[in-house]
Amino acid sequence: MTVRLTRRYYFAASHRLHSPALTDAENRETFGKCNNPYGHGHDYEVELTVRGEVDAITGRMVDVPTLDRLTEDQILTPFRWRNLNEEVEVFRTEVPTTENLAREVDRRLRVVWRTAFPQDEPRLEKVRIRETDRNICEVTGCP
Amino acid sequence: MTVRLTRRYYFAASHRLHSPALTDAENRETFGKCNNPYGHGHDYEVELTVRGEVDAITGRMVDVPTLDRLTEDQILTPFRWRNLNEEVEVFRTEVPTTENLAREVDRRLRVVWRTAFPQDEPRLEKVRIRETDRNICEVTGCP
Amino acid sequence: MTVRLTRRYYFAASHRLHSPALTDAENRETFGKCNNPYGHGHDYEVELTVRGEVDAITGRMVDVPTLDRLTEDQILTPFRWRNLNEEVEVFRTEVPTTENLAREVDRRLRVVWRTAFPQDEPRLEKVRIRETDRNICEVTGCP
Amino acid sequence: MTVRLTRRYYFAASHRLHSPALTDAENRETFGKCNNPYGHGHDYEVELTVRGEVDAITGRMVDVPTLDRLTEDQILTPFRWRNLNEEVEVFRTEVPTTENLAREVDRRLRVVWRTAFPQDEPRLEKVRIRETDRNICEVTGCP
Amino acid sequence: MTVRLTRRYYFAASHRLHSPALTDAENRETFGKCNNPYGHGHDYEVELTVRGEVDAITGRMVDVPTLDRLTEDQILTPFRWRNLNEEVEVFRTEVPTTENLAREVDRRLRVVWRTAFPQDEPRLEKVRIRETDRNICEVTGCP
Amino acid sequence: MTVRLTRRYYFAASHRLHSPALTDAENRETFGKCNNPYGHGHDYEVELTVRGEVDAITGRMVDVPTLDRLTEDQILTPFRWRNLNEEVEVFRTEVPTTENLAREVDRRLRVVWRTAFPQDEPRLEKVRIRETDRNICEVTGCP
Numbered sequence: 120m121t122v123r124l125t126r127r128y129y130f131a132a133s134h135r136l137h138s139p140a141l142t143d144a145e146n147r148e149t150f151g152k153c154n155n156p157y158g159h160g161h162d163y164e165v166e167l168t169v170r171g172e173v174d175a176i177t178g179r180m181v182d183v184p185t186l187d188r189l190t191e192d193q194i195l196t197p198f199r200w201r202n203l204n205e206e207v208e209v210f211r212t213e214v215p216t217t218e219n220l221a222r223e224v225d226r227r228l229r230v231v232w233r234t235a236f237p238q239d240e241p242r243l244e245k246v247r248i249r250e251t252d253r254n255i256c257e258v259t260g261c262p
Numbered sequence: 263m264t265v266r267l268t269r270r271y272y273f274a275a276s277h278r279l280h281s282p283a284l285t286d287a288e289n290r291e292t293f294g295k296c297n298n299p300y301g302h303g304h305d306y307e308v309e310l311t312v313r314g315e316v317d318a319i320t321g322r323m324v325d326v327p328t329l330d331r332l333t334e335d336q337i338l339t340p341f342r343w344r345n346l347n348e349e350v351e352v353f354r355t356e357v358p359t360t361e362n363l364a365r366e367v368d369r370r371l372r373v374v375w376r377t378a379f380p381q382d383e384p385r386l387e388k389v390r391i392r393e394t395d396r397n398i399c400e401v402t403g404c405p
Numbered sequence: 406m407t408v409r410l411t412r413r414y415y416f417a418a419s420h421r422l423h424s425p426a427l428t429d430a431e432n433r434e435t436f437g438k439c440n441n442p443y444g445h446g447h448d449y450e451v452e453l454t455v456r457g458e459v460d461a462i463t464g465r466m467v468d469v470p471t472l473d474r475l476t477e478d479q480i481l482t483p484f485r486w487r488n489l490n491e492e493v494e495v496f497r498t499e500v501p502t503t504e505n506l507a508r509e510v511d512r513r514l515r516v517v518w519r520t521a522f523p524q525d526e527p528r529l530e531k532v533r534i535r536e537t538d539r540n541i542c543e544v545t546g547c548p
Numbered sequence: 549m550t551v552r553l554t555r556r557y558y559f560a561a562s563h564r565l566h567s568p569a570l571t572d573a574e575n576r577e578t579f580g581k582c583n584n585p586y587g588h589g590h591d592y593e594v595e596l597t598v599r600g601e602v603d604a605i606t607g608r609m610v611d612v613p614t615l616d617r618l619t620e621d622q623i624l625t626p627f628r629w630r631n632l633n634e635e636v637e638v639f640r641t642e643v644p645t646t647e648n649l650a651r652e653v654d655r656r657l658r659v660v661w662r663t664a665f666p667q668d669e670p671r672l673e674k675v676r677i678r679e680t681d682r683n684i685c686e687v688t689g690c691p
Numbered sequence: 692m693t694v695r696l697t698r699r700y701y702f703a704a705s706h707r708l709h710s711p712a713l714t715d716a717e718n719r720e721t722f723g724k725c726n727n728p729y730g731h732g733h734d735y736e737v738e739l740t741v742r743g744e745v746d747a748i749t750g751r752m753v754d755v756p757t758l759d760r761l762t763e764d765q766i767l768t769p770f771r772w773r774n775l776n777e778e779v780e781v782f783r784t785e786v787p788t789t790e791n792l793a794r795e796v797d798r799r800l801r802v803v804w805r806t807a808f809p810q811d812e813p814r815l816e817k818v819r820i821r822e823t824d825r826n827i828c829e830v831t832g833c834p
Numbered sequence: 835m836t837v838r839l840t841r842r843y844y845f846a847a848s849h850r851l852h853s854p855a856l857t858d859a860e861n862r863e864t865f866g867k868c869n870n871p872y873g874h875g876h877d878y879e880v881e882l883t884v885r886g887e888v889d890a891i892t893g894r895m896v897d898v899p900t901l902d903r904l905t906e907d908q909i910l911t912p913f914r915w916r917n918l919n920e921e922v923e924v925f926r927t928e929v930p931t932t933e934n935l936a937r938e939v940d941r942r943l944r945v946v947w948r949t950a951f952p953q954d955e956p957r958l959e960k961v962r963i964r965e966t967d968r969n970i971c972e973v974t975g976c977p
Contacts, residue, residue, distance in 0.1 A: 120975060123972050124933065125971070125972070126968060126969065128968075131394065138749060152342070155344065155345075159345070160276035161305055173931075173934065177853060177864055178930070178933055179931050184866075200302040201300065201302060206300055215750070218752050254698065255699070256696050258692055258695075263545075265504055265542065267504065267541070268543075269541075270540075293606075320500060320502070321422075321501070321504055322500075322502050322504060356607055357606060357607035362607040365549070395556055396555060397553075397554075399552065399553050401549055401551050408647055408651070410684070410685050412682060413683075438771070439772060441772050443705070443778055444730065445704050445774070446706075446731050459648065462570065463567060464645035466647050469683075485731075486727050486731040487727065488727075560966065562872070562874045562917075563875075584921075586920045588914075589846060590846055591877050629870050631874070635872055680846070680877055710892060713891065786893035788888075788892070791893040825842045826839075826840075826842075828839050832836045
């Protein structure tokens with residue numbers, strides 16, 4: 120039997136879809152209105168799914184305050200009310216699409232995961248970003 | 263018997279809470295993190311409520327395509343994927359809070375309302391803006 | 406202090422926007438794709454708002470099982486999984502728009518209201534029909 | 549033009565519908581399964597609607613941190629994760645129905661309102677409690 | 692690392708659960724009220740999940756306008772405001788249950804997928820249909 | 835092609851996070867405010883996902899009334915409006931966390947599954963419990 124726990128978090132941020140590797144004309148053609156130089160924003164929803172053993176005594180699979188604090192420090196504080204392109208280092212070069220945002224959340228959590236959860240227990244299994252009701256990206260399966 | 267019809271619309275935009283009438287320090291104290299110079303964004307939901315007579319033959323109170331086109335032209339096209347402070351004239355001087363955004367939507371619709379609905383029938387009764395699930399503003403009751 | 410209680414109910418039904426008082430061409434022009442002869446359907450949400458005194462002993466303003474049964478008998482059973490145009494008498498002549506549907510729900514409840522609530526206490530104050538997230542109609546204020 | 553701002557808050561609590569003024573048999577008949585002696589619980593949603601003037605400089609009608617702190621202190625901290633019947637004084641005698649809960653939230657906020665908002669500006673206009681999606685109560689209109 | 696993107700679409704339609712391979716009595720017994728000859732309707736939600744590589748320059752895994760147009764042409768235009776039994780060929784013989792509807796959406800998209808996405812990149816991984824909040828079907832895993 | 839059907843159910847209940855295997859001090863430290871002796875409650879959402887063959891004639895994968903009745907008898911009736919710690923046997927010793935609640939729902943359904951679905955067709959694939967919007971647990975994969 121496999122048990123997974125999902126926690127959901129929220130932050131508002133702005134972004135602009137624009138690649139420094141493309142010309143202005145290519146950017147406009149690729150990203151359309153989302154290439155507007157002033158940017159626009161979203162209320163992002165982040166879901167983290169962890170998988171592991173349920174402790175026989177506490178009935179819990181993950182220490183929720185530890186997971187919440189990790190997410191607050193690594194994701195919510197650096198991203199909330201920010202312009203992702205200007206204020207988050209990786210998005211100076213990568214385009215802050217939902218895909219890249221999900222990958223960055225995944226990377227940031229994995230860097231510190233074993234500090235917070237030394238046995239890699241529970242494991243971080245999935246990162247899911249809902250940009251809008253119609254646009255959702257998830258990342259799974261690091262080795 | 264009073265009948266009201268509500269239509270719901272959506273747009274994403276970014277804004278920064280900052281008043282040109284305040285010093286930088288006052289702005290930071292008043293608006294906190296929302297004063298971040300790069301701005302942040304939201305997925306705004308706009309609800310328009312109209313009140314009027316139901317047509318005996320069509321069973322309708324408002325010509326929905328007319329209302330949708332009016333909203334598209336006056337609100338959604340000028341606001342969608344925009345930086346409200348930089349790209350919407352009124353917010354160069356007014357702070358784009360939910361309150362001021364609701365008032366601006368209300369003003370923009372009233373300016374053209376009688377062109378679209380010559381008898382002021384139906385009447386525009388309420389404009390409601392949901393910035394986030396926790397922050398909602400509505401404007402009612404022009405004379 | 407005024408206290409209002411709102412109960413929410415659901416039913417699925419199909420309808421066709423078509424007026425027997427209009428020609429086929431007028432119907433197509435007025436209702437567009439919603440005039441499709443085969444009809445289409447929705448999952449309707451019905452909200453009833455009642456207003457009244459809170460009983461000092463039970464802490465309740467309305468006997469909820471009575472309200473639920475009334476709504477089941479008058480609205481949900483006759484409308485659920487029905488073709489409104491063909492199987493609900495009034496919609497043989499009236500067009501089953503959200504406006505007319507809200508008015509019919511209001512009428513049906515008022516006819517029997519005083520049988521269920523003899524003192525007209527609580528009063529039925531508002532009927533609200535959500536056809537889709539974008540199209541909502543409410544009826545208030547019978548004398 | 550009237551402007552209203554609504555803020556939404558959440559807390560989980562348990563309650564039992566049981567009146568000390570009724571016999572056990574009457575309680576069972578009146579409240580049915582909700583009279584279960586062990587109680588049951590809900591995730592309550594509280595919406596506060598305030599009405600007032602929008603400040604010409606800040607574009608705001610209410611100091612949101614003040615409202616949030618007031619609600620935290622008067623409502624969320626005393627109610628969250630509590631058994632309402634046992635741990636909230638008024639519900640030792642009043643039945644913690646949605647109606648009485650909304651009235652108690654209204655009363656608690658009004659007692660301290662003018663301390664937080666000395667000019668009674670903005671005014672607290674409405675308290676709305678969503679117990680479940682199907683059961684919602686609102687209180688308005690103190691003099 | 693596996694990346695998936697999900698897009699969500701909506702259409703309203705009506706259907707009747709009725710199999711030409713069963714007698715009228717068997718149909719009534721099998722499908723109950725859903726066998727009502729006039730049909731009933733729903734607001735269907737369609738989620739498409741695609742899996743693939745994120746482009747290093749654009750940060751995108753799928754050309755969203757291409758996916759949206761494919762879905763509009765193959766699914767939304769033929770199904771929206773339709774009576775599925777009468778106006779969608781396959782449902783003249785198959786019963787338009789949520790299961791069969793999900794399979795038909797899957798089939799229709801796969802027929803044209805490689806025209807729109809010549810390298811089968813990204814791959815269509817999952818089709819999910821939400822008929823109501825309580826009834827959801829998903830289809831995965833074509834070879 | 836794999837087809838899955840998901841049904842969603844609801845019940846309200848109360849619980850207290852407290853382990854008889856821990857001291858009072860350890861319980862308080864482990865569970866914080868959720869260890870409050872009076873308990874608190876939630877509106878739980880249960881999603882059951884089954885996987886199987888779609889019947890060629892009926893277009894259905896599962897007899898929905900059978901699944902609904904099974905869930906009503908095994909889960910909803912014993913849990914609804916209950917204090918889980920006091921009134922559900924297993925939670926006298928196990929802590930009623932979302933993890934343990936999902937496992938208990940899974941166990942209860944499997945015990946009777948083959949009585950209701952003799953060929954183990956469809957299979958019960960996943961049990962998902964949403965305690966709040968932010969806390970969700972799922973159990974999959976019995977042999």
